[in-house]
Amino acid sequence: MNIVIINGSPRKNGATARILHTMEQQLLGKANVYVEFVNISDLEITPCNGCCLCYKTGHCYMNDDAEKLSNRIALADGLVIGSPTYASNVSGQLKLFIDRGHFVIEQLLHGKYAVSIATGENYGSSDTSKIIIKLLKYSGARVIGKIVCNLPFNKEPNETSKVTRQICELSEKIYGDFQTKRKYLFQTIIHKIIFTVGIKPFVKRKGENYKGVIDKWRTYQVTKS
Template sequence: MNVLLINGSPRKNGATAKILAEIEHRLTEHIQANCELVNISELDLEFCRGCSGCYRTGACFIPDNAENLSGKIARADIVVFGSPTYVSGISGQMKTFVDRGHFVIEQLLTDTYTLSVVTYENADGSSAAGILEKLCIFSGAVHCGNITARVSPGQNPLAVRRIEKKVAAAVKRLSRAALRRKKRNLVQAIIHSAVFNIGIKPFILKKPDAYTGVLEHWKKRGIGGVSV
């Protein structure tokens, strides 16, 4: 299985990165995995300019690393998102990529197994985890849970037994879901169906010329029974 772990922290060796590395290690004990960990902070990644050109052409015109990372996500069987919480949400690095990543409209995570990791010191860890969970479910994933870890600056989160146990349980749950090709649970299925079939699909089909790239993507991946 292809596993992609995305570190949305500006720190390559911080608490978020340490948990992602532990997830990578534990996953290889459960499944045969080809793992890659990507640090968003190392990428050339500009802000979204809101031109909507990617919806029409299928790709962003900005010549940076966003399209390459989106392609890796599309080819992955498992994607793990990691982000620290600094002020009431996911990191700026992660948000920049989310804006560029073709996630919800193109249903980038269709049938992908996902897990989210959020580190925080004081508050709002659950809020940031909710943002990533919503992103995954709205984008078609089978979301296998969230790991929230409250840590102090400079603290190794894996030295905290409670956090270590969370990581072990989450990896076991994720690997089992992927190996058994588990479907979305009922709540996720209802939420995704409402988002896609009531919100996204009718909207796109009303403006096919403006969303040619999206429709081509759906067709290639067999999404929504759409033909163009």
């Protein structure tokens, strides 16, 4: 199993990173699991300029770290995204990648297993979690669970028994679900409605301007035509 873990925090040793590293170690203890840990702050990502050329060509003309990471996620079996809470939202660094990552329209996460991690010190962490989960589901992922962690600044999250338990449970679950190829019926139905009613007709109306999207769907086995 190939899993990409993204630390969406600009801090490499903050609460988000510590939770993600603990999950990384849990997963690496399982048979035939490879984990790529990515600190979003290490990447060179140019903001999306809204040209929509990627929908036609299948790739962004700005061949920077965003494009490379998106390609690696496409080859993965699972994805874990973590972010601190800034103004009841994900970090700016993570949002840059979300805008450039070819997630929703291209269905980058079709059939992949995913986990959301959101941290914060005050209110808003649940909003951040909802934003990440919405991204994952709309992109075609099977969301197996989440961690929403509120704690004081610079406090060690793994000192909290609840968080430690959740990390263990989610590590077991994402691995087990992949092994059994578990399908989440309710999520599948909701996603089918979103894709069939909202995304697919929109893309079809665009014709040749969205040819790259159709090609991605075939590659990801989202659709045959």
